[in-house]
Amino acid sequence: MILETSVAIVGSGMGGSTTAYGLAKAGIDCIVIERGDYVKKEDANWSAREIFINQKYKPNEKWLDQNGKEFTPGLHYIVGGNTKVYGASLPRFRESDFAQIQHKEGISPAWPFTYNDLEPYYCAAEQLYKVHGTTGEDPTEPKRSKPFPYPPLAHEPYIANLLERLKKAGVKPHSNSMGVDLASDGACIRCGTCDGFICKLDAKSDAQTCALNPAIKTGHVKLERNLKVTKVVTNGRRVEYLLAERDGVEVKIYAKKYVLSLGAVNTAALLLRSGQVANSSGLVGKNFMMHNNAHIAAFDARKTNDVTFQKTLSFSDWYFDGGNGYPLGSVQLIGKVQGIMMKSYVTKAPLPVLNYIANRSVEFVVMNEDLPSLNNRVEITKSGGIQIFRKALNTSAHKEMMRKTKRVLRKAGFQGIFVQPFDISMNSHQCGTSVAGVDPKKSVVDQYCKSHDLDNLYLIDGGFFPSSAAMNPALTIAAQALRVVDKSDLKEVN
Numbered sequence: 001m002i003l004e005t006s007v008a009i010v011g012s013g014m015g016g017s018t019t020a021y022g023l024a025k026a027g028i029d030c031i032v033i034e035r036g037d038y039v040k041k042e043d044a045n046w047s048a049r050e051i052f053i054n055q056k057y058k059p060n061e062k063w064l065d066q067n068g069k070e071f072t073p074g075l076h077y078i079v080g081g082n083t084k085v086y087g088a089s090l091p092r093f094r095e096s097d098f099a100q101i102q103h104k105e106g107i108s109p110a111w112p113f114t115y116n117d118l119e120p121y122y123c124a125a126e127q128l129y130k131v132h133g134t135t136g137e138d139p140t141e142p143k144r145s146k147p148f149p150y151p152p153l154a155h156e157p158y159i160a161n162l163l164e165r166l167k168k169a170g171v172k173p174h175s176n177s178m179g180v181d182l183a184s185d186g187a188c189i190r191c192g193t194c195d196g197f198i199c200k201l202d203a204k205s206d207a208q209t210c211a212l213n214p215a216i217k218t219g220h221v222k223l224e225r226n227l228k229v230t231k232v233v234t235n236g237r238r239v240e241y242l243l244a245e246r247d248g249v250e251v252k253i254y255a256k257k258y259v260l261s262l263g264a265v266n267t268a269a270l271l272l273r274s275g276q277v278a279n280s281s282g283l284v285g286k287n288f289m290m291h292n293n294a295h296i297a298a299f300d301a302r303k304t305n306d307v308t309f310q311k312t313l314s315f316s317d318w319y320f321d322g323g324n325g326y327p328l329g330s331v332q333l334i335g336k337v338q339g340i341m342m343k344s345y346v347t348k349a350p351l352p353v354l355n356y357i358a359n360r361s362v363e364f365v366v367m368n369e370d371l372p373s374l375n376n377r378v379e380i381t382k383s384g385g386i387q388i389f390r391k392a393l394n395t396s397a398h399k400e401m402m403r404k405t406k407r408v409l410r411k412a413g414f415q416g417i418f419v420q421p422f423d424i425s426m427n428s429h430q431c432g433t434s435v436a437g438v439d440p441k442k443s444v445v446d447q448y449c450k451s452h453d454l455d456n457l458y459l460i461d462g463g464f465f466p467s468s469a470a471m472n473p474a475l476t477i478a479a480q481a482l483r484v485v486d487k488s489d490l491k492e493v494n
């Protein structure tokens, strides 16, 4: 079977769907090729047991860690990719994240473009993904040329009280930048099954709902589901076609331009498996990053947490300087954790005990910047599988941040603090594996995500990040996708 189009986009997650949206608006025909299917609307979408214990929407796929131990990656092979389950926390990176920064354990390198270059596209991405937020609360917020398109999500009483407790403890809490459809006629009902779950109401700003569906409606975009791309075939400085497979049938995809948005690890894996495609730099798969993160449950026996939609507040006081002259990161509320969700980590604890804790706890993610290293990398095993070599870097900054966060939470009156450090399977913020840069010897793609080696290949997903910053990645991927469509020659297909 043969498919032909102007632009072939592989992957329907944040990078792929947003690129398709931008191209569709510019009147360019594309095919989005997605290995997964639409997620069914079913009870399991909102079932903590199905999602966190039975891992219903995770792929039946194992990767190896650096010791050869199998793990299930933090991925979702479905239309919309990881954004179908993501927490829709959509902050911008800070201006300084685009410049070289000295961290305690090394250097966070500069990007080949600046915050100002991306700023108009952050505005466009915030509009597209219905981002709610406000200015004037966060001392680290970057400059913006337009206000947030939607007002901040109101804090429920427990969180409003938490805000006062945190202020008294010495930090400056601020509203989260959140992508949900909560306008006056919006579909969001502020339920407790948003972060980590699939939205049955299409009210979470995922890539399918906000970008792919409207792109398809223009008539310029076709979606090919259950079609897995297996090889990129090149001829000289051009991609000639893609090989894909559906139900044992081989499909060849011909296009004038090709965009790979399989997610940072899978894009690198496809290029490596295809015979080191786009890899004259030797950097495809290298510099794998995923943040240094931990979940914290702060427990107060005296106060029931009756919140439904918890993820409305963060504090970023130590983002630029944790007190020792080095940046630390951000502390953000996450969706309200249920006892059964805690069981996926503390497997032996009885459920009633976990429910007791969850009813009296409030949960955060503590997020620190990871640093790029050639040793942290994606490799293809002899049997064709994926192996991730990673030794976490900048961990002293993470430890310092955890100490400071715990101190603040204790001061705010929490008596117990439970910690779940992220392991390699929690790699949903993966990035860095096809780094963008100016010098073809030191980078895989240019500032517009175009391959240095191939004239019709673009890599638009978390892979292009030269550094991970200490903020959630999805809005930056979306903004860059819109910038690539606007500024690069991707649209030139005649």
Ligand SMILES: Cc1cc2nc3c(=O)[nH]c(=O)nc-3n(C[C@H](O)[C@H](O)[C@H](O)COP(=O)(O)OP(=O)(O)OC[C@H]3O[C@@H](n4cnc5c(N)ncnc54)[C@H](O)[C@@H]3O)c2cc1C
Residues within 6 Å of the ligand: 010, 011, 012, 013, 014, 015, 016, 033, 034, 035, 036, 074, 075, 076, 077, 078, 079, 080, 081, 082, 083, 085, 086, 087, 088, 089, 090, 195, 196, 227, 228, 229, 230, 261, 262, 263, 264, 266, 270, 428, 429, 430, 460, 461, 462, 463, 472, 473, 474, 475, 477
């Ligand atoms: C539980 C969870 C919570 C998260 N919360 C947040 C958050 O609050 N804020 C935030 O910014 N980020 C969050 N993230 C991370 C965010 O979802 C990712 O950063 C983002 O989706 C990455 O976009 P991407 O385009 O790189 O990849 P993805 O969105 O993962 O898309 C990749 C797509 O490629 C498809 N694909 C892969 N291989 C092939 C192939 N061979 N052929 C065809 N198709 C293929 C996949 O099926 C998938 O649809 C979260 C992630 C998870 C898992």
